[in-house]
Amino acid sequence: MRIATRAGRTVLVSPDSATVVDLAKASEGAFGPDPRQVFDAWEELVSWYGAATVDFVAGDRYEFSELEAPSPDPRQVFAIGLNYRDHADESGLTYPEKPTVFTKFLGSFAGPAGDLALAGETVDWEAELVVVIGKPTRYVAAEDAWSHVAGLTVGQDFSERTFQLTGPAPQFSLGKSFVGFAPQGPWLVTPDELPDPDRLSITCTVNGETVQSGSTDQLIFPVSTLISHLSFVLELSPGDVIFTGTPSGVGGARKPPWFLREGDVVETTIEGIGTMRHVCVKAQ
Structure with a gap:
């Protein structure tokens, strides 16, 4: 199953990604339209979808720019x-x-396509796999963690490096939270749609040049370990979002450093999920 957010409403995405169907209408009001409500009823939704016949042929055509983050209003973001x-x-x-x-x-959340307003002279890219939680999760063992995942999506952890690293205490959270610095999408893909959700290629290009190329099987702490670790600190809620980290190739680590400039086009792709595309523009 693939879901997305369009105009603040959860939509189902056709297998070929050509059309979307409004979930609330397709389920006759059983689910949605509010995305948080959808994640709160995630297990029931999965069961319903497995038995339902959704008419994607009669669905709406859409533009990527119409889509928002798949879980646009999470209770917690990690x-x-x-x-x-x-990368280390x-x-x-x-x-x-x-x-x-x-x-x-949360104010940094954005959809999978559109403009990225450059908040400074040292804005950097970080392609990331993003995990969305599908049910309340507390004290879960790593071997059981995948059963708590609603799905996976593509993310970017854009970062204004000067702001982020200015001390005496670095401002990681704030330097990575300018408007538009946490785009996600284009949709959420359930793990059963992927041959191996722990082994997905991840790439980022700038103006067509590959700057990052890796695989999620290279994570130091895989998805299951991250969920387990966090769940022993606090309860994870349905719809919570986890950015899992970025492979090597970021601009700030290059010699000389390479940062984004007005007019640059950033494309971020994860195997089996999809691609995001953002155009860098001057901040107002």
Whole structure:
């Protein structure tokens, strides 16, 4: 199953991604339209979808620019730093013994296509797999964690490096939370749609040039470990969002550094899920 958010309403996405169907209308009011309500009833939705016949042929054609983050109003947002060894290496930092966690504030959420307003002269890219939780999760073992996942989507952890690293205490959460700095999409894909949800290629291009190319099987702390670790600190709620970290290739680690400029086009792709496309523009 694939779901997306369009005009604030949850929609079902056809298998070929050509059309969408409003979930509330398709389910005759049983689910949605509010995305948070959909995640709160996720297990019931999955059961309904397995037995339903959705008429995607009569669905709506759409533009990517109409879509929003699949879980646009989560109760909690988690982001993981230094979760690929090659990214830790390029950053000159030691590998973490436990997940390094910060947040991206909700005001930074955006959809899979549109403009990215450059908040400074050192805006960087970070392609990431994003996980959305599907049911209340507390004290879950790693081997059971995938059963708590609603689905996966593509994300970018855009970062204004100067703001992020200004001390004496770095401002990771704030420096990564300017408007539009947490785009996600184009839709949420349930794990059963993927041959191996722990092994997905992830790439980022800038103006057609590949700047990041990795695989999620290179995560230091895989999805299951992250969910288990977080659940032993606090309860995860349906719809909660986890940015899982980025592979090597970020602009700030290059010599010389390479940061985004007005007119640059950033495309972010994860195998089996889809592609996001953002055009860099001057901040107002």
